[in-house]
Every structure is written in C-alpha cells, then in structure tokens.
Amino acid sequence: MAMLHEKDIHWIKQLILEHGITDQALVESLLDHLCCMVENELTTSGDWQLFVENEIKKMHPIALHHLQTEKEIFIQQLKNNNMNKIVSNTLMGSVALLLTGVIFKIFHWPGASFIIVLGCGIGTVTSLISALHHNKEMQSVKFILITLLAASFSMGCLFKIQHxxxxxxxxxxxxxxxxxxxxxxxxxxxxxxxxxxxxxxxxxxxxxxxxxxxxxxxxxxxx
Amino acid sequence: MYSSELIKGTLKTIILHLLKENGKMYGYEMTQMVKALSQEKIQITEGALYPMLHALEALGDVTTETVYIGKRVRKYYSLTPQGKTTSSEKMKELTAFLETMGNLIKKQNNAHGYAT
Structure with missing residues (x-):
C-alpha cells in the first residue's frame, strides 16, 4: 500500500489513544509501527482500517493499555538488577577493606583503624540504603528493622575494637x-x-x- | 515459531545485539530483521518490543534520534557506550547458557540412550 495520508495517521493515533495509551513515547512508537505495517504488509485491495484494528488487538493478549504498566515494570526490574549489582560490588569492597584493616591491625601497621572504620561504614551505609530501597517493594518493616539492628550490632563491635x-x-x-x-x-x-x-x-x-x-x-x- | 516464554528471556539480548551489529534501527525494522534472520521462527511482538526499548532508553543503554516523517515521528535507536558493554555481557551470558543447555540435553539423552 502507498504512504498513509495525514488524516489516516490521525485516525490511527486516535485509535491508539482510545485504547487507553496515555504515554506519549509509547503512542508515537506504536503509531509509527502500525503505519509501517499498513504501508509494507497490506495489499492494495485490503481494508487498512480493519487491518489496523486487528493488529492492535494482537498487540496485547488482554488490552493495549497494559503495555504502559508492563513498561513501568520493565524499567523497575532493570533498575533493581542494576541496584543489586552496585550493592553487591560495594559490599564486597567493604568486606575486602575490613579484611585488609584486620591484617593491618594484626601486624600493628599504621592506618589499620581508619581502614576498618571505612570498611564497616561503607558496608553499613550500603546495607541501609539497600534495605530502604527494597522496603518500597516489599512493604515490610521486618526487613528494614533487622538491617538497622544488625547495623547497630556491627557498629557496636567496631566501637568495641576501637575502644x-x-x-x-x-x-x-x-x-x-x-x-x-x-x-x-x-x-x-x-x-x-x-x-x-x-x-x-x-x-x-x-x-x-x-x-x-x-x-x-x-x-x-x-x- | 518459538513460544513467547522462550523469547521473553532473551529479548533484551536480541535487541542489544541487533543494535550492536546494525548501528541504528527503528522498532518495525527490528521486528522484520529478527523475523527474516530466524526464518520466521522468532517473532517479536510490539507489545514486548516497545516496553523493553523504552526501558533500555530510560536506563541509558540506548539512545534515540527522532526523525519526522510527515505527521508521524520515527525513533531510531542506537547503543550508548554503556549499552555496548551491556550487549557484550548479555551475549557472553547467553552463549554460556546455550552451551550449558546443550551439554545438559546431551548428557540426559546419552543417559537415556537417545540419539543426539
């Protein structure tokens, strides 16, 4: 089929909006996609409006507006994956610092106290941030409570070592x-x-x- | 055609790899290329493609270039330096996974005396 006219494009856009899509970026992406489909996959004799309506139905098994929710879920999932990677790397770094500090302490080398405090501090702050971040999803005070208590205990141990x-x-x-x-x-x-x-x-x-x-x-x- | 469950887990890797190989692409072009390269065995639906593309954009793995075609807007997606790293990581992960799956199936088949 030949290129769609402006009024045809407007009709498709209205149809997308009628299906409850309010996210502007998603509206634009779907509009261009549907226009491409009509222009490349439809024969000249076909009813293009019926074709578009059928394609919209195929886009989501329940309803088109669910795409917006799925987009938000995708973003949240990918953000969580990134956050977990950062937290895990930072915690590993803090443990490495702590162990280095302990070795320094055993050999009575200078800077041992500073390294131990730094390692413990980074570990505790990272755990607390992670707990607060997870709490938004889990809606649970339990997780944040045990993290705070563990942080209190570990800081107590650190204070004890440092007198x-x-x-x-x-x-x-x-x-x-x-x-x-x-x-x-x-x-x-x-x-x-x-x-x-x-x-x-x-x-x-x-x-x-x-x-x-x-x-x-x-x-x-x-x- | 492969089931959507199988495709869902590899969609991010497919998109990132396509962009790595082809520079910049728009959504419809991606679906057609995947369809052609897989002999129509993999069909990416718009319902899965655009939420993932927009999520990758939000996270900084892809960047977009907007081109106006009359009254409509076309977004060309391309990888950012961060996206190139993610693409390589995801490809390595997928290759290792496929190798493990291959070995697993091979071992199971050998144990049951099936021809591989």
Whole structure:
C-alpha cells in the first residue's frame, strides 16, 4: 500500500489513544509501527482500517493499555538488577577493606583503624540504603528493622575494637532489638500469612535464645 | 515459531545485539530483521518490543534520534557506550547458557540412550 495520508495517521493515533495509551513515547512508537505495517504488509485491495484494528488487538493478549504498566515494570526490574549489582560490588569492597584493616591491625601497621572504620561504614551505609530501597517493594518493616539492628550490632563491635565509647550500648540495642522486637514481629507476620513452620519457628527460637543469652553476658555496669 | 516464554528471556539480548551489529534501527525494522534472520521462527511482538526499548532508553543503554516523517515521528535507536558493554555481557551470558543447555540435553539423552 502507498504512504498513509495525514488524516489516516490521525485516525490511527486516535485509535491508539482510545485504547487507553496515555504515554506519549509509547503512542508515537506504536503509531509509527502500525503505519509501517499498513504501508509494507497490506495489499492494495485490503481494508487498512480493519487491518489496523486487528493488529492492535494482537498487540496485547488482554488490552493495549497494559503495555504502559508492563513498561513501568520493565524499567523497575532493570533498575533493581542494576541496584543489586552496585550493592553487591560495594559490599564486597567493604568486606575486602575490613579484611585488609584486620591484617593491618594484626601486624600493628599504621592506618589499620581508619581502614576498618571505612570498611564497616561503607558496608553499613550500603546495607541501609539497600534495605530502604527494597522496603518500597516489599512493604515490610521486618526487613528494614533487622538491617538497622544488625547495623547497630556491627557498629557496636567496631566501637568495641576501637575502644570508643557507647560500644556496649550499640551492641545491646542490636541484641535486645533482635530478641524482643524483631522475633515477635517476624513470628506474627509469618503466623498471619500462614507461613510459620517448624524450620522457621526453630530459627526464630534460636535467634531469641542467642539474643537473650548474649544480653545475659553483658556487664551493664560497663555501659 | 518459538513460544513467547522462550523469547521473553532473551529479548533484551536480541535487541542489544541487533543494535550492536546494525548501528541504528527503528522498532518495525527490528521486528522484520529478527523475523527474516530466524526464518520466521522468532517473532517479536510490539507489545514486548516497545516496553523493553523504552526501558533500555530510560536506563541509558540506548539512545534515540527522532526523525519526522510527515505527521508521524520515527525513533531510531542506537547503543550508548554503556549499552555496548551491556550487549557484550548479555551475549557472553547467553552463549554460556546455550552451551550449558546443550551439554545438559546431551548428557540426559546419552543417559537415556537417545540419539543426539
């Protein structure tokens, strides 16, 4: 078929809009695609309007406007993949820094404390950012809570190594929070979603036991 | 024609590879090239192609050049330097996956005494 006229193009555009596509970029892409199809695949005798209507029906198994949602999902998925790669590489880097710092500390080389603090700091900040990012999708306070508590405990350990003040307090917050805040919330969520079983029940019990036993080992007078 | 489930997992790699080999292309051109190169065994639907192309653009893997053809707009897609790296990575991943699948099927067939 010959090139479409301006009024034909306008008719196709209106049809796309009638199907609920509001994303301008998607409207333009689909419009050009449909015009190309009509111009290249339709014989001169064919009813081009019927052809376009049929092609639009074939574009999505449910309805054309679902393409917009799928586009957003694609973007989100690809962004998440990129984010996971960055988080994983940064965490590996922080672990490498931490190990380097420990080696420096063992050999009493200068700069050990700085490297350890840097490694721990990067790891904690990355974990927190990752937790906040995931929380948007999971809509769960559980994940962010355990990350905060773990961050508190690991920073407490770091403070302890460095002989800085408030080390015990930070560790205590991590331990007590895990045993008396995270475990009950997590168990409640698992119970209400019917996902509580012997395996995760035992895991939570062990976590509670570890938390309370570590708490009992603390000398509160040292705080 | 292969099922959409099989094509879905490799769509990103197909698009990036096409752009790497051909420089710049527009959507319809891509669907026709894939159709011709695969002897019509792979048909990319518009419903899968454009959301993926727009997502790749949003993430900076592809860039667009707009050309006006009368009252309509045609977008030519091409790879950015980041997209070239992604394309190579995705191709390596797909090649390794196909090799693993080939070995898996070969081993299974040998174990069951099927001819390969």
């Amino acid at each position: 800085w003040p408030f080390a015990n307090l930070l560790m205590l917050v991590g331990v007590l929070g895990t045993a008396f805040l995270f475990v009950p919330i997590s168990l409640y969520q698992l119970k209400s979603s019917n996902q509580l079983n012997a395996q995760n029940g035992l895991m939570h019990f062990l976590l509670f036991l570890t938390g309370t036993m570590t708490f009992m080992l603390f000398d509160l007078s040292m705080m």
